[in-house]
Amino acid sequence: MSVLLSVTNLVKSYGTRRAVDGVSFRVLAGQTVGLLGPNGAGKSTVVAMLCGLLRPDAGEILLDGQPVAAGAAAVKRRIGMVPQDLALYEDLSARDNLRLFGALYGLKGGPLAARIEHVLGLVNLQDRARDKPATFSGGMKRRLNIAAALLHEPDLLILDEPTVGVDPQSRNAIFDTLEALQAQGRALIYTSHYMEEVERLADHIVIIDHGKVLADDTPAALHRRLPARAVLRVDLAEPAAEGVLAALRAHAGVTALAQDNATLDIGLVDNADAVPVLGWLQQNGQRPLHFSTARASLEDIFLNLTGRTLRD
Amino acid sequence: MNAFFALVRKDLILYVADRRALLMHLVLPIVIAAFFGSVFGGSAKNGVIDVALVQQDASEVGRRIGAGLQADPNLHVTVMDRAQAAQAVRKGSQAVAVVLPAGFAEAAGSAMFTPAPKPVIELLYDPSQTAVLAMVKGMLTQQVMSVVSAEMFGGPMGRKLTERSLQQVDAGTIADPALRDMLAAVRTYQAQPQQQTQQISANGGEAAPRGLSMPFTTRDQGLSNAPALQGYNPYAHAFSGMGVQFILFMGMNMGIAMLAARRDGIWNRLLAAPVSLALVVLARAVSATIIAFCLLCIVFAVAVLAFGVTVSSVPGFLGIALCFGALTAGFGLLVAAFGKTPEAARGIAMFATLIMVMLGGAWVPTFVFPAWVQQATMIVPTRWAITGLDAVTWRGLGLPAAMPAMAALLGFAALFMALAIWRFQKAPA
Numbered sequence: 001m002s003v004l005l006s007v008t009n010l011v012k013s014y015g016t017r018r019a020v021d022g023v024s025f026r027v028l029a030g031q032t033v034g035l036l037g038p039n040g041a042g043k044s045t046v047v048a049m050l051c052g053l054l055r056p057d058a059g060e061i062l063l064d065g066q067p068v069a070a071g072a073a074a075v076k077r078r079i080g081m082v083p084q085d086l087a088l089y090e091d092l093s094a095r096d097n098l099r100l101f102g103a104l105y106g107l108k109g110g111p112l113a114a115r116i117e118h119v120l121g122l123v124n125l126q127d128r129a130r131d132k133p134a135t136f137s138g139g140m141k142r143r144l145n146i147a148a149a150l151l152h153e154p155d156l157l158i159l160d161e162p163t164v165g166v167d168p169q170s171r172n173a174i175f176d177t178l179e180a181l182q183a184q185g186r187a188l189i190y191t192s193h194y195m196e197e198v199e200r201l202a203d204h205i206v207i208i209d210h211g212k213v214l215a216d217d218t219p220a221a222l223h224r225r226l227p228a229r230a231v232l233r234v235d236l237a238e239p240a241a242e243g244v245l246a247a248l249r250a251h252a253g254v255t256a257l258a259q260d261n262a263t264l265d266i267g268l269v270d271n272a273d274a275v276p277v278l279g280w281l282q283q284n285g286q287r288p289l290h291f292s293t294a295r296a297s298l299e300d301i302f303l304n305l306t307g308r309t310l311r312d
Numbered sequence: 313m314n315a316f317f318a319l320v321r322k323d324l325i326l327y328v329a330d331r332r333a334l335l336m337h338l339v340l341p342i343v344i345a346a347f348f349g350s351v352f353g354g355s356a357k358n359g360v361i362d363v364a365l366v367q368q369d370a371s372e373v374g375r376r377i378g379a380g381l382q383a384d385p386n387l388h389v390t391v392m393d394r395a396q397a398a399q400a401v402r403k404g405s406q407a408v409a410v411v412l413p414a415g416f417a418e419a420a421g422s423a424m425f426t427p428a429p430k431p432v433i434e435l436l437y438d439p440s441q442t443a444v445l446a447m448v449k450g451m452l453t454q455q456v457m458s459v460v461s462a463e464m465f466g467g468p469m470g471r472k473l474t475e476r477s478l479q480q481v482d483a484g485t486i487a488d489p490a491l492r493d494m495l496a497a498v499r500t501y502q503a504q505p506q507q508q509t510q511q512i513s514a515n516g517g518e519a520a521p522r523g524l525s526m527p528f529t530t531r532d533q534g535l536s537n538a539p540a541l542q543g544y545n546p547y548a549h550a551f552s553g554m555g556v557q558f559i560l561f562m563g564m565n566m567g568i569a570m571l572a573a574r575r576d577g578i579w580n581r582l583l584a585a586p587v588s589l590a591l592v593v594l595a596r597a598v599s600a601t602i603i604a605f606c607l608l609c610i611v612f613a614v615a616v617l618a619f620g621v622t623v624s625s626v627p628g629f630l631g632i633a634l635c636f637g638a639l640t641a642g643f644g645l646l647v648a649a650f651g652k653t654p655e656a657a658r659g660i661a662m663f664a665t666l667i668m669v670m671l672g673g674a675w676v677p678t679f680v681f682p683a684w685v686q687q688a689t690m691i692v693p694t695r696w697a698i699t700g701l702d703a704v705t706w707r708g709l710g711l712p713a714a715m716p717a718m719a720a721l722l723g724f725a726a727l728f729m730a731l732a733i734w735r736f737q738k739a740p741a
Contacts, residue, residue, distance in 0.1 A: 051584045073586035081584040085577030091329045092322065103318030104585035148581075 001028040004187050005050070005156060010059035012045050019045045021211035023059070027156065027187050027204075032178075034202030035191040036298065042211040043191040044084060047160045050189070051081045063156065077105060080154030082146050084161040090134040094125060094144055097133065098151060105152035112151075119147040123177050139170020146177060157181065158189045163197060175200065195298035207302060214305045219298075226296050226304055228255045228267030232274045233294070236262045237287040244284055251280055271295070315587050316595050323599030337562045337607055342614050345554035349547030349619060360388045361444050364397035364409035364436075373417030373463045380455040381410065387451060401436045407444045409436040410452060420460045421473045425495060426480070464498070471502050545706050547619040552701035553674030555611040556636065556694055559604045560669065563640035564661040566600050567647025571654045593733055597641040604637035612705075621705055628704035628714035635721035636697045642728030643693075649735035668694045693724040 005027040012020040020042045027033045035043050048054040050061060052068055052075065061068040068075045088097050095116060102112045120126045123143035133141050142162060149157060159178075163171050178201060181188065192198050198205060205222060207215040215222055223229055239262045240248075248266070249257050253273030258265045266277060274293050281288055327333060367378045382389040392400065397409035411434035419431035433452065437445040464470035474495055481492045573579045582592050612629065615621040623629045643665075651657025669675065671685075672694025678686050689695045700717025703709040 048580070051580075053580050053583055073588075076584065076586040079584070081581065083577045083581050083584075087576075087578045087581030089322065089326060089578070091326055096322070096325065100318050100322050101581075101585070104315045104582065104587055106314060106586070108314050 001030060003027075004029045004031075004064060005189075006060075006062045007046075007050070008060045008062075010046065010049060010061065011057045012042075012049060012054060013057055019211050020049070020056075023208065023211070023213050025206045025213065025216050027189060029155075030182075030185040030187055031203050032182055032188040032190060032201050034198030034205045035189060035208060036193070036195065036198045036205055036302070037191075037208035038193055041193075041208045043208055044160055045211075046208070047081075047158055047189070047191060050158055051079060052076050077152065078155045080149035080152065080157040082149045082157065082159040082162050084164060086133075086141050086145055087148070088133045088141060088144060091132055093130050093132055094120070094136075095129040097144065098148055101148040102151040107152060115151045115153075119150045122150065122180065123147045124173065137167075137170065139166045139173060142166050142170065142174060143177065146174065150181075154186075156187045156189065158191075160191050161193070162190075163192070163194070171197075195302070199298055205298070207298075207305065209302075209306055215301070222298070222301050223296060226300060228269070228300075229296050230268045230271040230274065231294050231296065232264075232266040232268055232277060233292050234264045234266065234278070234281065234288050235290040236264065236281075237289055238262060240264065240286055244286065247284065248277070248280070251277060253277065268293075315585070316591055316598075319582075319587075319592060319595035320599045320602070323596060324602065327599075327603050333562070333565065337558050338610060341551070341554035341558040341611050345547065345550040345611070345615070346619065347550075348554065349545075349550035352546040352550065361386060361408070361448060362406045363387045363389050363448055364400050364406040365389050365391045366394045366397050366409060366411040366434075367391055368394075368414045369412045369416040370414070371417045371469075373421070373459060373467070373469060374412055376459045376463075377412060377417065377455050380459055381452065384451055384455070387448070398436055401438055404438055404440075407438050407441045408448045410434075410448070411436070417460060417463070418469060418473070420456065421464050421469060422477075424460065424464055425474075425491065425498070426477050466502060471499070474499050474502060545619070545621050547615055548621045548706035549677060549698075549702060551611060551615040551619070551621060552698050552705065553669070555608050556672065556697050556701075557665070557669040557674050559607050559636070559640050560643060560665045560694070562604060562607065563600060563644035564647055564658075564665055566596070566641075566644035567651065567661065568654045568658055570596065570644070570648035571651045571657055574648075575654065589736055590733060593645060593729075593736060597638070597645060597729060600641035600644050601634070601637035604640040605633050608633040608636060622708070623705055624708040625704045625710045625714065628709070628711040629701070631711065631718045632697065632700040632704060632714050632721070635718045635725065636700075638725035639693050639697065639721045639728070642725040642732070645732035646728045649732035668692055671695065673698045693721060696720040696724075 003026050007026070008024050010020050010023040011018070023042070023046055025033065035046065037043050045054065049056050050068065052072060063075050063078060066072075066075055068079075089100070092100070098116045098119065099112065102108075102115060107115060116129075117126070120129055123146055125140060125143060125147065128136065128140065133144060136144065146159070146162060149159075163174055166174065175197075178188065178190070182201070188201070190198060190201055199219060202219065204218055205215070206213055207222075215225070217225075240259060245257060245259060248254060248264075253269045254266055254277060255269055256265075256267030268274060268277070271293055274291075278288060278291060363381070365378055365381060367374070369375075369377075378389075378391070381387060382391075390400075390406065394409075394411055397406065397411070400406040401409050413431060413433070416431045416433065419429070422428040423430045433456075435445065435449070435452075437448075464473065478492065478495045478499065481488065481495065570579070579592075583589060609630075612621065612623065612633075616623060647657055647661045651661070671689045671692045672678075673681075673689070674694060678689055678695060678698075681689065696717040700714045700721070703713040703717065704711075707713070
């Protein structure tokens with residue numbers, strides 16, 4: 001796949017505070033890149049520079065080899081932006097909102113009308129086209145917000161926290177839309193501090209904190225970086241003795257161990273290590289009442305990289 | 313251009329859909345202008361002073377003085393007793409109360425030619441209406457001099473008082489030979505038949521009653537180019553003032569809405585599209601100009617149709633309305649560009665608007681200001697809007713008279729817009 005977007009050593013400061021500090025990453029054609037980081041990490045500043053709203057202090061952004069200087073109309077025409085805040089006029093009908101945003105990208109007449117119908121269908125709002133967003137639910141507004149960014153068929157769609165304040169059902173509807181776009185081969189940049197959203201969508205993940213890139217890899221490669229890729233939780237009939245715990249720590253495949261009352265959290269190199277560990281516990285006089293295994297999440301990856309959680 | 317028209321169209325649709333804004337910017341100026349126009353002389357009681365008359369002098373002459381006051385078209389006289397009159401003035405329902413004391417006419421007649429004590433007319437007045445007091449004094453003087461002197465030169469009371477005065481002079485009570493001669497001449501005049509004096513008057517023109525009368529009359533002519541029968545229409549200035557004020561409020565609200573859009577992110581969403589900042593700002597300026605222009609035209613259409621205001625130059629009026637629309641747009645952009653938050657900007661913009669409309673003569677005409685203030689207000693843009701609208705309405709002037717105001721308004725509008733764009737470019741997001 002060819003490189004669609006290339007970001008190199010991006011720097012942006014506000015006064016003495018450096019909001020973005022040497023950020024670099026790439027987006028390939030048809031790829032979905034998740035920009036993950038806690039609130040205030042610098043994601044929205046990066047997005048503003050990608051969309052030409054802010055001029056970087058240093059660094060370079062190239063879209064298909066063309067620089068994205070602030071205000072460059074030809075490049076902006078190839079980017080669709082879904083901002084974190086709802087960018088809709090509440091007292092214009094859904095169709096009039098789309099008509100406005102379509103016109104801003106040079107669409108008019110029949111082609112504009114056709115695109116409006118198409119994107120309304122894509123976000124499942126055809127029957128509400130005449131209604132004003134003021135009468136919509138939060139999820140419907142978010143979907144209309146996305147539709148407005150798709151009118152001009154951008155090569156790259158940038159979504160800045162598009163599910164903020166949305167109920168689970170609407171979130172699923174938004175994901176259905178985004179997955180449909182992925183299936184069409186459209187490149188996406190998806191920023192969020194919800195790891196499960198990024199994990200579901202992204203082919204590639206860029207983790208940002210304090211304006212710096214901490215990791216830039218595929219989800220699988222990021223998981224491989226973790227010492228424990230799975231966690232086995234076991235509820236015992238009685239708390240295990242210190243001697244048993246010491247022996248368990250030395251067991252093959254066990255990377256970490258913690259006991260809270262009679263519950264053991266056992267870090268494993270792989271899920272497959274769970275069965276021999278359970279067998280060892282029984283052989284050593286422990287009586288497991290209940291157990292579960294879980295794959296390590298991006299939350300664990302972020303924790304491993306920064307020593308704090310995404311929502312800190 | 314497609315994007316530009318779409319942005320303008322969006323603003324127009326949003327404005328028309330906002331019923332509260334329409335009420336604020338269209339209905340309120342009409343209602344308040346109608347009220348001010350009425351208060352400042354627009355009603356049938358134009359310039360009439362409310363006066364209470366306490367008629368304690370029951371003599372024929374005293375009653376004639378009272379009747380004379382009641383017949384004066386500049387006064388609206390209500391007869392009441394002294395206590396009622398005092399209460400009415402205290403409450404403000406009467407501007408002045410005239411207390412004509414018992415025996416006033418006879419005492420005034422006596423005091424006319426002799427050093428007899430002068431009778432006193434008590435005037436009770438509202439302290440907030442001292443100018444009205446002076447006017448009532450003037451009208452009262454005219455009535456008393458006219459009625460009392462007519463009586464002294466021809467009425468039975470006058471003959472009686474002349475005889476009595478002559479007796480006092482002859483008895484040596486008053487030692488003034490010249491006064492005796494004059495009283496004798498007055499007695500001779502009184503003895504002449506009334507018909508003869510009227511005959512003499514008829515030779516010179518209109519028959520006149522005996523006695524003193526004003527030796528002149530006035531011909532009042534309001535100088536404006538408005539049709540002679542129309543003259544000054546106070547509604548014209550009231551509609552100019554209130555129209556300008558509330559349309560500036562519209563401009564202020566537009567600026568605050570832009571600030572809110574910048575805070576809410578929709579501004580950035582517009583700028584993420586392939587349009588320039590200048591285009592977005594210019595589209596907002598054009599839509600605001602169109603809205604302001606239409607509002608002023610509708611306000612004046614009501615003034616013309618319902619309140620008899622005349623527009624002497626339609627091109628002049630349209631030119632002023634368009635230039636004032638551009639000024640309103642510039643003012644709104646200035647608020648949006650220099651305001652930090654919608655909340656903070658609202659207070660400052662409201663203050664600036666009120667100062668501009670006050671100094672611009674929207675509330676009261678600028679000629680009531682001291683001379684130096686009148687000079688200083690030349691730098692207030694609203695002054696030019698009001699002056700221009702006055703010129704093409706009640707002053708009855710044509711397009712050339714409106715052109716300086718149009719040029720000034722356009723100059724201010726260009727300055728405001730340039731400052732706003734400079735500021736937007738400095739801090740675009």
